[in-house]
Amino acid sequence: MITELKFEHSELSLLTPTQMGDADRAAEAAGVSGAAMMEAAGGAVAVAVGERWQMRPVTVLCGPGNNGGDGFVVARHLSAAGWPVKVALLGSREKLSGDAARVASMWKDELAPFTPDSLDGAGVIVDALFGAGLSRALDGQAAILVEAMKSRRVPICAVDVPSGLDGASGRVRGAAAPADLTVTFFRKKPGHLLYPGRALCGDILVADIGTPVSVLDAIGPNTWENGPGLWLGGYPWPEPESYKYKRGEVLVLGGEAITGASRMTALAASRAGAGMVTLAAPKAVWSIYATALTNVMVDSFEGVSGWQALLADKRRTVIAIGPGAGVGTLTRRYVAAALAMKRATVLDADALTSFAEAPEDLFRAIDGPCVMTPHDGEFMRLFHFEGDKLERARAAARQSGAIVLLKGSDTVIAAPDGRAIINSNAPPQLATGGSGDVLTGFISGLLAQGMTGFEAAAAGAWIHGAAAAEFGLGLVAEDLQGVLPRVLQKLRAQLDA
Numbered sequence: 001m002i003t004e005l006k007f008e009h010s011e012l013s014l015l016t017p018t019q020m021g022d023a024d025r026a027a028e029a030a031g032v033s034g035a036a037m038m039e040a041a042g043g044a045v046a047v048a049v050g051e052r053w054q055m056r057p058v059t060v061l062c063g064p065g066n067n068g069g070d071g072f073v074v075a076r077h078l079s080a081a082g083w084p085v086k087v088a089l090l091g092s093r094e095k096l097s098g099d100a101a102r103v104a105s106m107w108k109d110e111l112a113p114f115t116p117d118s119l120d121g122a123g124v125i126v127d128a129l130f131g132a133g134l135s136r137a138l139d140g141q142a143a144i145l146v147e148a149m150k151s152r153r154v155p156i157c158a159v160d161v162p163s164g165l166d167g168a169s170g171r172v173r174g175a176a177a178p179a180d181l182t183v184t185f186f187r188k189k190p191g192h193l194l195y196p197g198r199a200l201c202g203d204i205l206v207a208d209i210g211t212p213v214s215v216l217d218a219i220g221p222n223t224w225e226n227g228p229g230l231w232l233g234g235y236p237w238p239e240p241e242s243y244k245y246k247r248g249e250v251l252v253l254g255g256e257a258i259t260g261a262s263r264m265t266a267l268a269a270s271r272a273g274a275g276m277v278t279l280a281a282p283k284a285v286w287s288i289y290a291t292a293l294t295n296v297m298v299d300s301f302e303g304v305s306g307w308q309a310l311l312a313d314k315r316r317t318v319i320a321i322g323p324g325a326g327v328g329t330l331t332r333r334y335v336a337a338a339l340a341m342k343r344a345t346v347l348d349a350d351a352l353t354s355f356a357e358a359p360e361d362l363f364r365a366i367d368g369p370c371v372m373t374p375h376d377g378e379f380m381r382l383f384h385f386e387g388d389k390l391e392r393a394r395a396a397a398r399q400s401g402a403i404v405l406l407k408g409s410d411t412v413i414a415a416p417d418g419r420a421i422i423n424s425n426a427p428p429q430l431a432t433g434g435s436g437d438v439l440t441g442f443i444s445g446l447l448a449q450g451m452t453g454f455e456a457a458a459a460g461a462w463i464h465g466a467a468a469a470e471f472g473l474g475l476v477a478e479d480l481q482g483v484l485p486r487v488l489q490k491l492r493a494q495l496d497a
């Protein structure tokens, strides 16, 4: 069994704006001054702008807080490097305080009026209106300037976040202009990865501004961006002393009307490394499965008692149900029988929808390791939470007791204890019928080899995205398992390097 990885201090940690404020205060307590961090932040943005764009007129829009302070530092650096710089400030210099007031006083040129005219002639705009301190929807002059930024085809570099983007949820409050480049500090925020925020950030650079990593001790991050850094150390590579049963056996429930879905799940589980995979085929359609599958074994069964007989084999350590299973009472009973075994179970698609009328029955039955993989529609049939995707997935995991993998271009994986991972490597070609069935197989295959549900879901989602990216355009779901070996070889090379 692989022990749970500890990755609180990973570079993949995500901090909410509130946690980032805590990190800034803790850094100051540890002797790194706010002024030094602001200098480092503005300096990093100026370097990033200089690396990305050739020298040209730049307008820096500064807000009334420390995000605006960063903007004044950017302006000073670019101006010193010879760039023609205009600075427009929301509000007056007198209203600035602390570090922002200090850096503003170092800007000796006159300020441009805070109107869309200040964007005239700009070859790049630095958006330093609001960052972590966004406290309400943009309105008035701020909204007018953001709308003006949106309508001009001038590249934008956002400081920390595009102003108006809520760093916790990825939502837009009032308005936000899409940036080409976002430079953030110390760690990313969930809003950089959750849509629509992700689409507004452009390329994201994370700059080191001297914040000691030890500030994370007290914060205890519980949200991460998905990446091999979270689970590669515990990845279940085949070992010399291994044998097929040691690598676990996955039992996949086959559907009667749709047979392709569960076949893809089964093949994907084999590719992900399960030692054995058995497809439980309803007697009436057994021959379809038997002729289509080779390395995956096909076992026929009839009705709930037949399914229970297949479950009785203790070597079948992981049960995958849902793809093509059909919606209704029978599937509900198959799921209940599987959950009663308290083995690792992956529930997808019809296994979830079958409980739309009585989700509580499902939650009550979950008592062992369980991963649910709903897309938005399936999620809404079972759960009725408000909030952003991260909040909803977390609440669902808490309510159900399962690891909840809420799919989409920004898939969130949440555990009942509050930990959550946001996946960011899934390319849009994954939006093709059956790709979710393959994901169920990948996760099942990793569970079979001893990963925990949380890690298997994270690693499964990541290799799924990486396989789609590896294949490129023109992807159909059954291509995914075929390119997985290349993804695994690259991962292995990364570990061996």
Ligand SMILES: NC(=O)C1=CN([C@@H]2O[C@H](COP(=O)(O)OP(=O)(O)OC[C@H]3O[C@@H](n4cnc5c(N)ncnc54)[C@H](OP(=O)(O)O)[C@@H]3O)[C@@H](O)[C@H]2O)[C@@H](O)CC1
Pocket: 021, 024, 025, 033, 034, 037, 038, 039, 041, 063, 064, 065, 066, 067, 068, 069, 070, 129, 130, 131, 132, 133, 134, 135, 136, 137, 138, 139, 142, 159, 160, 161, 185, 209
């Ligand atoms: N040591 C550090 O802390 C470091 C911080 N750093 C930088 O500081 C940023 C965080 O700074 P921050 O906390 O001052 O918040 P910030 O984003 O500037 O906004 C607050 C101001 O905006 C105002 N305001 C808010 N919403 C508004 C709206 N809709 N419409 C109008 N006004 C609105 C708000 O007004 P209030 O809510 O108080 O009325 C307040 O005046 C962070 O993103 C990073 O860039 C780096 O330099 C590294 C070191």
Ligand SMILES: Nc1ncnc2c1ncn2[C@@H]1O[C@H](COP(=O)(O)OP(=O)(O)O)[C@@H](O)[C@H]1O
Pocket: 349, 375, 407, 408, 409, 410, 411, 426, 427, 428, 429, 430, 431, 432, 433, 434, 435, 436, 437, 438, 439, 464
């Ligand atoms: N636009 C997108 N960008 C990236 N990944 C996507 C996108 N749309 C869907 N996906 C991913 O593709 C898979 C689709 O799964 P699902 O909706 O269950 O489809 P199916 O039931 O056809 O298998 C999920 O892993 C999901 O996260």
Ligand SMILES: [K+]
Pocket: 067, 127, 128, 129, 130, 131, 158, 159, 160, 161, 162, 163
């Ligand atoms: K900003």
